[in-house]
Amino acid sequence: MTDEPHRFDKRRIRIRAGESRPHVEDEWRGVLVLVEAGEIELRCELGGRRRFGAGSVLWFTGLGLREVHNPGVDPAVIVAVSRAGRGSSKREVTGP
Numbered sequence: 001m002t003d004e005p006h007r008f009d010k011r012r013i014r015i016r017a018g019e020s021r022p023h024v025e026d027e028w029r030g031v032l033v034l035v036e037a038g039e040i041e042l043r044c045e046l047g048g049r050r051r052f053g054a055g056s057v058l059w060f061t062g063l064g065l066r067e068v069h070n071p072g073v074d075p076a077v078i079v080a081v082s083r084a085g086r087g088s089s090k091r092e093v094t095g096p
Contacts, residue, residue, distance in 0.1 A: 015038075015076045035077075042058075
């Protein structure tokens, strides 16, 4: 049995409690986002905010986002999944 090449890339991003990660639209184009742990708050450029907890499946493009914030007391972990070739597979990013 041979291993098939990875068809998807996966990034795990940890956002510390009370911290925010600036949103860069191009970084999220074609990416599906899963909230793996904790809670995140999407903060829009026009001031709107929405919270999402573990198990939520989202996308971040076309929403006019300013930043992704962790309003909780524990780290939030989001997993970004995209088609292979958009970046390195299986990497972890911590903080903003």
